[in-house]
Structure formats: structure tokens, C-alpha cells
Amino acid sequence: MTKYLEYQLKEIKDTYLSYLGPPFNEKDFSPPRPNTTALSLPSAATRLELWRGLENRARLAQNQRAYSVLLAAVRELARSTLCPYLQTSLLHFCTGLDGLLGSISGLMTTLGYALPPPSAVSVGGSDGELQEPRRDGFWILRELQSWLWRSAKDFNRLKKRLRAH
Amino acid sequence: IFYSVISEAEQPAVIINALIFRLCPFLVGRIQYERMGSDVTMQCGSLDNDASVSWKVNGTDIKARHRLEGPRLLLTQVDLGHNGLYSCFQNPHGERRDTINLRIGTAPREPTVTCRSNTYPKGFYCSWHQQHSTYIPTEFEVDVHHNQRALEVQRDPVHKNRCHVRFPEVFSSFPYRVNVTAINDLGRASAAISFEESNIVKPDPPERVVATPIPNNVRRLEVTWNSPSTWPDVDNFPLKYFLRYRPLIRDQWQHVELSDSTSHTITDAYAGKEYIIQVAAKDTEIGTWSDWSVAVHATPWIEEPKQITSTTEQHGHTQTETLPNTQLLKYTHEQIHAQCFLLR
Numbered sequence: 385m386t387k388y389l390e391y392q393l394k395e396i397k398d399t400y401l402s403y404l405g406p407p408f409n410e411k412d413f414s415p416p417r418p419n420t421t422a423l424s425l426p427s428a429a430t431r432l433e434l435w436r437g438l439e440n441r442a443r444l445a446q447n448q449r450a451y452s453v454l455l456a457a458v459r460e461l462a463r464s465t466l467c468p469y470l471q472t473s474l475l476h477f478c479t480g481l482d483g484l485l486g487s488i489s490g491l492m493t494t495l496g497y498a499l500p501p502p503s504a505v506s507v508g509g510s511d512g513e514l515q516e517p518r519r520d521g522f523w524i525l526r527e528l529q530s531w532l533w534r535s536a537k538d539f540n541r542l543k544k545r546l547r548a549h
Numbered sequence: 550i551f552y553s554v555i556s557e558a559e560q561p562a563v564i565i566n567a568l569i570f571r572l573c574p575f576l577v578g579r580i581q582y583e584r585m586g587s588d589v590t591m592q593c594g595s596l597d598n599d600a601s602v603s604w605k606v607n608g609t610d611i612k613a614r615h616r617l618e619g620p621r622l623l624l625t626q627v628d629l630g631h632n633g634l635y636s637c638f639q640n641p642h643g644e645r646r647d648t649i650n651l652r653i654g655t656a657p658r659e660p661t662v663t664c665r666s667n668t669y670p671k672g673f674y675c676s677w678h679q680q681h682s683t684y685i686p687t688e689f690e691v692d693v694h695h696n697q698r699a700l701e702v703q704r705d706p707v708h709k710n711r712c713h714v715r716f717p718e719v720f721s722s723f724p725y726r727v728n729v730t731a732i733n734d735l736g737r738a739s740a741a742i743s744f745e746e747s748n749i750v751k752p753d754p755p756e757r758v759v760a761t762p763i764p765n766n767v768r769r770l771e772v773t774w775n776s777p778s779t780w781p782d783v784d785n786f787p788l789k790y791f792l793r794y795r796p797l798i799r800d801q802w803q804h805v806e807l808s809d810s811t812s813h814t815i816t817d818a819y820a821g822k823e824y825i826i827q828v829a830a831k832d833t834e835i836g837t838w839s840d841w842s843v844a845v846h847a848t849p850w851i852e853e854p855k856q857i858t859s860t861t862e863q864h865g866h867t868q869t870e871t872l873p874n875t876q877l878l879k880y881t882h883e884q885i886h887a888q889c890f891l892l893r
Contacts, residue, residue, distance in 0.1 A: 429721040432716070531720075540785075
């Protein structure tokens with residue numbers, strides 16, 4: 385699932401970056417990351433030892449939380465996009481993300497882990513809107529990319545640990 | 550005579566240096582670096598402007614075009630041929646007053662930098678080199694930044710142009726920025742590269758590739774290998790593999806991609822033909838394929854040819870029809886089939 389989404393995301397990201405235009409579509413461009421009050425994104429990055437030591441429950445919970453936030457973020461991105469083609473692609477991508485989120489939640493329930501209460505998940509400011517859509521859009525997709533890559537490794541680790549028990 | 554401000558700790562070293570300078574100045578000639586193509590002035594010690602001196606280079610007369618101006622030697626448009634130990638002698642008694650080791654060179658140009666991680670997720674290394682020689686000693690300074698933080702850089706103990714950095718975190722969305730500055734006496738030049746964690750991952754090739762024939766199977770070869778020993782955590786960061794094989798007599802490779810397995814059985818080998826086999830590795834999610842492993846050669850199992858010779862049965866009366874003085878070799882149906890296929 386993550387591989388399929390990764391592939392889809394790459395296509396969307398390229399389209400989105402050309403939609404944003406320069407300098408976003410330039411190679412190696414990296415805009416400053418908004419601070420956490422302006423845009424709160426779950427970071428896939430973690431210290432290696434911490435990642436290795438994650439318990440199954442925590443590992444799944446982190447993934448579940450991340451995709452909940454990112455799904456809301458991509459939905460908001462789709463809403464604020466003026467280009468119809470891009471909007472359709474982003475919304476289609478959201479159904480895929482939703483599916484992934486459903487699988488994770490399902491797995492957590494099967495393993496007997498409590499799901500976090502569905503809180504109002506919002507990435508943007510107090511009104512839920514993205515403060516700087518272009519820069520924020522860049523980082524939402526960027527972080528999503530990292531999460532999909534990380535999740536593949538998370539699920540592989542989970543698979544090995546669950547098999548061992 | 551040296552005059553300089555020195556600390557008490559430095560005193561013995563400086564005094565010894567001064568002694569050596571007096572006794573064997575040619576050993577401790579001060580170095581003067583000059584730009585290629587420029588005009589150079591060499592000053593004889595601290596003599597007055599009206600002093601009269603003569604010069605020698607490497608103990609012989611100066612053949613290159615030059616001019617003398619009091620205690621100074623002037624050379625024009627210098628090149629590498631001007632390199633040497635220049636000594637000046639005060640007239641009329643000819644005491645040696647100074648020795649200068651003239652070294653012609655150029656300022657550094659932007660180095661070429663590349664980085665790679667073959668020990669993911671532990672760390673990465675960067676290498677750099679100069680496209681053009683500067684002809685004079687050149688040092689390098691490296692700094693690495695990630696997410697607005699400077700990372701600790703370890704210089705390689707063996708390779709002068711290499712350094713090692715540990716990844717501060719994994720699955721990062723922030724790029725890394727590596728800046729290398731080349732510095733010598735005539736100037737400095739920098740080059741910087743930027744990359745993401747996932748783009749520089751390239752494992753070393755798989756190790757201990759072994760291909761063995763399988764008894765009673767003329768078309769099979771069993772291939773096994775190990776993950777590269779430099780890859781630190783193959784459990785949490787598994788590798789996938791790419792195997793390629795071809796008979797020696799053919800140019801076209803056959804390919805097989807394998808996930809998380811370090812063995813494979815080739816089932817479509819041509820009977821009796823020697824094969825060449827190689828394996829490459831890649832992280833299952835990110836980065837690029839490794840170089841190909843060392844090539845191994847193997848031939849599928851061949852049935853031992855049976856000899857049919859002329860015999861006369863001792864006990865029985867049967868006489869096998871034989872061709873005298875010849876030996877017939879028995880091939881299996883499959884082997885003959887394979888030969889015809891190849892010939893075609």
C-alpha cells in the first residue's frame with residue numbers, strides 16, 4: 385500500500401511543484417520550514433535508537449496519528465488549489481491515504497490497541513486554513529513522502545516482531 | 550639572527566631552529582609560494598637597499614632571465630622551471646645571507662564533491678578532489694549542515710580527501726549541505742553540494758557469491774551470497790537483490806530480482822555450458838543499486854560420459870557389436886538438445 389501511494393505521490397508532487405512554479409519547482413530547492421505554530425506537521429524523522437526501540441503499539445500509533453494529520457492537510461491543500469486537475473488528483477490521493485489509515489486503525493484494533501479519540505485534526509492556523517499555501521503545500525507533500533518511506537520500514541519491523549512472537 | 554616574540558615554552562624550539570638556520574641554512578630555507586605566470590621578487594634577508602649580493606639556485610648560477618636590484622632578485626613570468634632553492638651571498642666576501650625555497654603554483658579551484666552512504670542508517674562519507682593540480686600543498690576544510698545545525702565531521706585517517714559523518718536522525722525531510730574549501734598559500738575556493746538522506750544511499754556489492762551445480766540436474770545452478778558486511782542492520786533495513794547470469798559464449802544477460810533472500814536457483818541454464826553470475830544489492834525503499842559483485846563462474850552438473858569399448862564376454866556368448874579402437878560417448882537427450890539450440 386505504501387509503495388503504491390509513494391508512486392502516486394511522486395506523480396502528484398511533480399505536478400504540484402510545476403503548478404507552484406519557481407522557485408518551488410527548481411531542483412534542490414528547499415524553502416524554510418514553517419514553525420510549529422504556523423503549520424504543525426508530524427515529523428517522520430527520528431533518532432535511530434528511538435525508532436528501533438519503539439514498541440509495536442507506539443509504532444502503529446505514531447503512524448496512525450501522522451496519516452490522520454496528513455490526510456486533513458492534503459484535503460485542505462486540495463480545497464485551496466485553483467487548478468481543477470490538481471484538485472482531482474489530490475482528492476483521489478486522499479482516498480488512497482484514507483485507505484491506508486483504515487488499514488492501520490484496523491490492525492491496531494486487531495492487536496488490541498486502543499485507537500486515539502478522533503480529535504479535530506487541523507494543520508493550519510486557528511481557522512484551519514493554510515497560512516502560506518505554496519510553502520505549506522511543499523512541506524505537506526515533502527513530509528508525506530518521508531512518512532510513506534518510513535512506514536514501509538515500520539511495517540517491515542512490525543512484521544518481523546509479530547512473527548517472532 | 551632571529552628576533553621574534555616567543556613564549557617561554559617555545560624558546561628551546563626556536564633557538565634550535567635558529568642554530569640550524571645558521572649552520573645549514575639550505576636545510577631550513579623559508580618557503581616562498583608564488584603564482585604561475587606572475588613576476589616574483591625575492592628579498593635577501595634584511596639587507597639594506599644598497600647591498601650588493603649574488604644569487605645561486607640549487608648551488609648553480611641562475612640561467613633563467615632575471616634582474617638584480619640591490620638585495621632583491623627579480624624573476625619574470627615564472628613557471629614550474631623556476632622552482633628551487635635560491636641562496637644569496639653578500640659581496641664582496643660572499644657570506645650566505647639567506648635561502649629561499651621558491652615554489653610556483655596556482656590558487657585552488659572549486660573542488661568536486663560527492664557523498665555516499667554505504668553504511669545506512671549509520672552514516673555517510675564524502676570525497677572530493679581537485680580537477681587541476683595546484684603544484685603546491687593544498688589543504689581542505691569541510692563543514693556539514695543539516696536543519697540549520699552543524700554536524701560533527703570526522704576526517705578519514707587514511708584518505709586525505711575523505712570525511713565521515715553520522716546521520717543525526719533517520720527518515721529526515723531536510724536536506725544535508727556539505728561545503729568543502731580548498732586552501733593553499735595562494736588562495737582558496739569552495740564548493741557545496743546539497744542532498745537528501747534517501748538519495749545518497751548505495752550499498753557495497755554482495756559478498757561471498759557462490760554458485761554450485763546440483764547433482765543430477767543438468768540445467769540448474771544454485772547461487773548463494775551474503776549481504777555486504779558494511780551494511781550494519783540488514784534486519785531493520787533489509788536489502789533486495791538483483792542477480793544476472795549468462796553463458797560465457799553469449800552476450801545477453803538474464804535477470805532476476807529478489808526480495809530479502811540471499812539465494813536463488815537458476816533452472817534454465819544450458820546444460821554443459823559455463824556460466825558467469827553476478828549479484829547487486831539495494832535498500833528496499835531508497836537509494837541506488839550497488840555495483841555488481843565479483844563475477845563467479847559455474848557449470849551445471851554433467852553426467853559422466855560412459856565409455857563403450859570393444860569387449861569379448863568371457864562368460865556369455867553375446868558379442869556386442871563394437872567399433873574397434875574407438876570410444877563412444879553417451880550424451881543425454883537434454884544435452885544434445887541444448888547443443889542444437891545453441892548452434893541454431
